[in-house]
Amino acid sequence: xxxxxxxxxxxxxxxxxxxxxxxxxxxxxxxxxxxxxxxxxxxxxxxxxxxxxxxxxxxxxxxxxxxxxxxxxxxxxxxxxxxxxxxxxxxxxxxxxxxxxxxxxxxxxxxxxxxxxxxxxxxxxxxxxxxxxxxxxxxxxxxxxxxxxxxxxxxxxxxxxxxxxxxxxxxxxxxxxxxxxxxxxxxxxxxxxxxxxxxxxxxxxxxxxxxxxxxxxxxxxxxxxxxxxxxxxxxxxxxxxxxxxxxxxxxxxxxxxxxxxxxxxxxxxxxxxxxxxxxxxxxxxxxxxxxxxxxxxxxxxxxxxxxxxxxxxxxxxxxxxxxxxxxxxxxxxxxxxxxxxxxxxxxxxxxxxxxxxxxxxxxxxxxxxxxxxxxxxxxxxxxxxxxxxxxxxxxxxxxxxxxxxxxxxxxxxxxxxxxxxxxxxxxxxxxxxxxxxxxxxxxxxxxxxxxxxxxxxxxxxxxxxxxxxxxxxxxxxxxxxxxxxxxxxxxxxx
Numbered sequence: 366x367x368x369x370x371x372x373x374x375x376x377x378x379x380x381x382x383x384x385x386x387x388x389x390x391x392x393x394x395x396x397x398x399x400x401x402x403x404x405x406x407x408x409x410x411x412x413x414x415x416x417x418x419x420x421x422x423x424x425x426x427x428x429x430x431x432x433x434x435x436x437x438x439x440x441x442x443x444x445x446x447x448x449x450x451x452x453x454x455x456x457x458x459x460x461x462x463x464x465x466x467x468x469x470x471x472x473x474x475x476x477x478x479x480x481x482x483x484x485x486x487x488x489x490x491x492x493x494x495x496x497x498x499x500x501x502x503x504x505x506x507x508x509x510x511x512x513x514x515x516x517x518x519x520x521x522x523x524x525x526x527x528x529x530x531x532x533x534x535x536x537x538x539x540x541x542x543x544x545x546x547x548x549x550x551x552x553x554x555x556x557x558x559x560x561x562x563x564x565x566x567x568x569x570x571x572x573x574x575x576x577x578x579x580x581x582x583x584x585x586x587x588x589x590x591x592x593x594x595x596x597x598x599x600x601x602x603x604x605x606x607x608x609x610x611x612x613x614x615x616x617x618x619x620x621x622x623x624x625x626x627x628x629x630x631x632x633x634x635x636x637x638x639x640x641x642x643x644x645x646x647x648x649x650x651x652x653x654x655x656x657x658x659x660x661x662x663x664x665x666x667x668x669x670x671x672x673x674x675x676x677x678x679x680x681x682x683x684x685x686x687x688x689x690x691x692x693x694x695x696x697x698x699x700x701x702x703x704x705x706x707x708x709x710x711x712x713x714x715x716x717x718x719x720x721x722x723x724x725x726x727x728x729x730x731x732x733x734x735x736x737x738x739x740x741x742x743x744x745x746x747x748x749x750x751x752x753x754x755x756x757x758x759x760x761x762x763x764x765x766x767x768x769x770x771x772x773x774x775x776x777x778x779x780x781x782x783x784x785x786x787x788x789x790x791x792x793x794x795x796x797x798x799x800x801x802x803x804x805x806x807x808x809x810x811x812x813x814x815x816x817x818x819x820x821x822x823x824x825x826x827x828x829x830x831x832x833x834x835x836x837x838x839x840x841x842x843x844x845x846x847x848x849x850x851x852x853x854x855x856x857x858x859x
Contacts, residue, residue: 453853481523
């Protein structure tokens with residue numbers, strides 16, 4: 366009887382024109398109870414995105430810039446499809462398709478539209494997992510072969526949203542299709558012809574990035590080239606330009622600041638606790654990695670579960686957070702390629718070339734006294750340190766940005782997440798430490814923990830971290846204006 370009475374009151378509110386807080390959820394159509402948290406379909410598609418991202422890492426090795434773009438565009442297509450079933454939302458790329466009448470703004474139509482958008486974009490960007498996405502569509506009772514572009518149906522709107530995003534982003538500077546001049550059709554080819562000043566064997570300019578040798582997993586070694594050195598050329602979604610918030614220069618050889626910060630890296634690593642090791646490994650995002658954009662998508666999922674989100678809330682939150690991650694990577698690479706700065710690995714070797722220091726000796730060696738030029742990051746031989754310039758830190762930039770985004774979106778800095786890890790499991794499995802619990806009380810502290818973990822691990826100096834955090838926050842604040850425009854809560858000032 367209570368349910369019947371509630372349905373009657375809801376219908377009365379819908380047709381009387383009087384405001385009702387439940388109207389946006391159930392009016393226009395009589396629907397089942399709205400799925401929340403892990404049951405809402407936007408969350409379920411985010412799970413598919415993370416599986417595909419982890420698989421992509423296994424197949425193509427870590428490429429955080431590339432995967433951040435995939436995630437940004439996938440969730441933009443989902444948002445665009447959803448926007449046609451919302452009263453005010455404005456699509457980013459689906460600009461030629463009209464908003465559907467209010468009577469069609471049902472949960473079912475939204476679910477169908479976002480599913481086709483997700484399916485088509487996932488199949489485009491994570492093409493090697495298309496069978497996975499097809500099977501999921503079938504589980505949902507949707508026809509993956511339905512290629513309709515009818516703008517009056519949710520299937521057509523979803524397909525159109527994906528098509529609009531894919532077409533708009535061809536030629537955006539990412540070189541996904543090998544379309545840039547001089548690429549000869551090779552995807553992600555270095556079309557800017559960047560070459561490091563230094564070689565792995567000779568450090569000519571100590572202020573510039575020097576590639577380092579990795580183990581090939583057997584008895585050989587190789588020095589990977591710079592990852593996507595052209596990423597500063599990629600067109601952002603929310604930013605006006607890649608260099609909009611470019612930070613000032615990093616400290617250079619000869620400065621007191623750099624000398625102090627290199628010493629800090631050595632001291633932090635020499636005194637790593639089990640808690641520190643676990644933090645370094647967790648933020649490094651080891652096996653089955655989803656890279657930084659995916660890591661913060663996981664954090665956003667935790668918010669969805671914590672706050673019991675419905676589909677509308679998850680569509681909007683994932684869209685905003687992943688646009689921030691994508692644009693933050695572009696801004697970060699602008700700084701990296703503009704300054705082309707040295708990593709701690711090379712800096713320690715220079716400053717301590719004639720000195721003995723306490724440091725981590727490598728897997729199974731623990732902390733020992735060694736010669737300065739033997740110093741290395743707390744990292745496996747097969748991935749010694751990130752293969753691209755140092756300033757600013759990517760982890761700091763993306764974490765600073767996504768943390769600020771979640772703080773702005775939720776209206777609170779409270780997070781309350783925690784994770785349990787065995788220290789050393791991803792770096793020195795034969796020398797395991799204690800099981801520790803990492804706690805992330807606020808979004809801001811989570812970002813700062815991500816940033817300092819990169820200093821403790823020996824991948825960055827403090828300047829890389831501090832400037833990266835601020836750069837990310839600037840990106841998030843700018844993207845917030847963009848987000849408010851696209852959810853229909855602010856006028857477009859651009």
